[in-house]
Amino acid sequence: MSAADPVRRGRPGYDRRGLLDAAVAVFNESGYDGTSVAALAARLGLSKAALYHHFSSKEEILETALDEALDGLEGVLAATDAVRPGDRLAAVLEGAVGVLVAHLPSVTLLLRVRGNSEVERRALERRRAFDQAVTAIVRAAQEEGAVRADVDASVATRLLFGMVNSLVEWYRPSGPEGAEALARDVLAVALDGLRTR
Amino acid sequence: MSAADPVRRGRPGYDRRGLLDAAVAVFNESGYDGTSVAALAARLGLSKAALYHHFSSKEEILETALDEALDGLEGVLAATDAVRPGDRLAAVLEGAVGVLVAHLPSVTLLLRVRGNSEVERRALERRRAFDQAVTAIVRAAQEEGAVRADVDASVATRLLFGMVNSLVEWYRPSGPEGAEALARDVLAVALDGLRTR
Numbered sequence: 001m002s003a004a005d006p007v008r009r010g011r012p013g014y015d016r017r018g019l020l021d022a023a024v025a026v027f028n029e030s031g032y033d034g035t036s037v038a039a040l041a042a043r044l045g046l047s048k049a050a051l052y053h054h055f056s057s058k059e060e061i062l063e064t065a066l067d068e069a070l071d072g073l074e075g076v077l078a079a080t081d082a083v084r085p086g087d088r089l090a091a092v093l094e095g096a097v098g099v100l101v102a103h104l105p106s107v108t109l110l111l112r113v114r115g116n117s118e119v120e121r122r123a124l125e126r127r128r129a130f131d132q133a134v135t136a137i138v139r140a141a142q143e144e145g146a147v148r149a150d151v152d153a154s155v156a157t158r159l160l161f162g163m164v165n166s167l168v169e170w171y172r173p174s175g176p177e178g179a180e181a182l183a184r185d186v187l188a189v190a191l192d193g194l195r196t197r
Numbered sequence: 198m199s200a201a202d203p204v205r206r207g208r209p210g211y212d213r214r215g216l217l218d219a220a221v222a223v224f225n226e227s228g229y230d231g232t233s234v235a236a237l238a239a240r241l242g243l244s245k246a247a248l249y250h251h252f253s254s255k256e257e258i259l260e261t262a263l264d265e266a267l268d269g270l271e272g273v274l275a276a277t278d279a280v281r282p283g284d285r286l287a288a289v290l291e292g293a294v295g296v297l298v299a300h301l302p303s304v305t306l307l308l309r310v311r312g313n314s315e316v317e318r319r320a321l322e323r324r325r326a327f328d329q330a331v332t333a334i335v336r337a338a339q340e341e342g343a344v345r346a347d348v349d350a351s352v353a354t355r356l357l358f359g360m361v362n363s364l365v366e367w368y369r370p371s372g373p374e375g376a377e378a379l380a381r382d383v384l385a386v387a388l389d390g391l392r393t394r
Contacts, residue, residue: 034231086392138391147391151382155374159386162363163356170355177352185348189356193390194335194344195283 014044016054023061024105032062032109033116059119066113066123069106072099073130086146089137093160093190094183100167101179108168131157160190211241213251220258221302229259229306230313256316263310263320266303269296270327283343286334290357290387291380297364298376305365328354357387 014022026035026043037058041048055061076095080088100107110127113120135157141147147156164186171182211219223232223240234255238245252258273292277285297304307324310317332354338344344353361383368379 089391145393148385148389148393151385151391152374155379155382156386156391158363158367159360159383160391162366163360165363166355166359169359177349182352185352186356188345188348189353189390190386191390191392192345193386193388194286194348194353194357195388196342196345 014046014050014054019044019046019051019054020061020064021105024065024109027062027065028105028108028112032058032112059117062109063119063123065106065109066119069099069103069110070123070126070130072103072107074126075099077130077133084146085137085140085144089134089141089147090187090191092134092137093164093187096161096164097167097183097186098179100164101171101173101182104168104171104173107165111165111168131161134161163190211243211247211251216241216243216248216251217258217261218302220252221262221306224259224262225302225305225309229255229309256314259306260316260320262303262306263316266296266300266307267320267323267327269300269304271323272296274327274330281343282334282337282341286331286338286344287384287388289331289334290361290384293358293361294364294380294383295376297361298368298370298379301365301368301370304362308362308365328358331358360387 022044023040026040030039035043035058037048037051040058041051044051055064073096076092076099079095080091083091110123113123113127115121115124135154138147138156138160139153142149142153167182171177177185219241220237223237227236232240232255234245234248237255238248241248252261270293273289273296276292277288280288307320310320310324312318312321332351335344335353335357336350339346339350364379368374374382
């Protein structure tokens, strides 16, 4: 499925979920700021009234999508709360890959947010808190002796999520590699490195 | 130095280099497509005539910046041509980090190019050729036995450059970490992994 498919499929008769998916595809293609409600409705083949039947504003669509991405990522932290730091880091990376693959359009939108509104600033704040929580896990894993201590924990976290977040640029659900294989590859490179021993 | 500094410094009297740097900073901040020549000149405190004294068009500024980034990356391939695959992969990663740090604004612009014009499409093609060359190096390093063979070469290349390219999102030349330390960290994570042994 290409990112444009939900749009081309666009016809009156969306439910809230379908409208959300189609709108996020348009935002990712044309930019959130650059897409007016009128243009969005036109692209989806809807009247503005039909659109407002499901969402009170363009911003509510954005907020719903960003919440979905952030709830997923924060859920990974909550689900691994009791795991020891070294193993938890692996579980968080694996979980984050799963969230990206399951919610690729929402996470793509999240990664492009620049803080141009209150909704965007709240999302950036939650993203920052997530990064800080992962940095704390890396640091704890270093103290535990499970992770090398010669790379700064915050640099390591940025490099790890640089790798994970790049999925939004190149991963396609229809491609040859499924989510599990992808998570395994990310863990292999991140934790054990590419070099043979 | 924040991305906006060269702009705020903007006064008539730029040389070609200074104008290029200031224009690229504006493009990265406000988007290339969304910045007209008139808006660019106004942001730099120049007349359009003064701008056209150095560059024949907005597109020539874009092309010059993209060439700079791509020449740098291709130069890394050329400079490591005679090195054995496993060592070459390390040298290419190290060299790419050096290019990103030395030409952060130009590479940032390159990574945002979406192919909206002939200049952008040529740049995307050169970027694709670079990625393919690195994938071939990873594959050769796998055949040589220097790199693990259980991760697909093209997935490995995308993950590695996901990590390297993320620098444009978070690396600041004024920060605590210099280019050499950064390259060392990238190589440490990419080749040896974060896990202690």
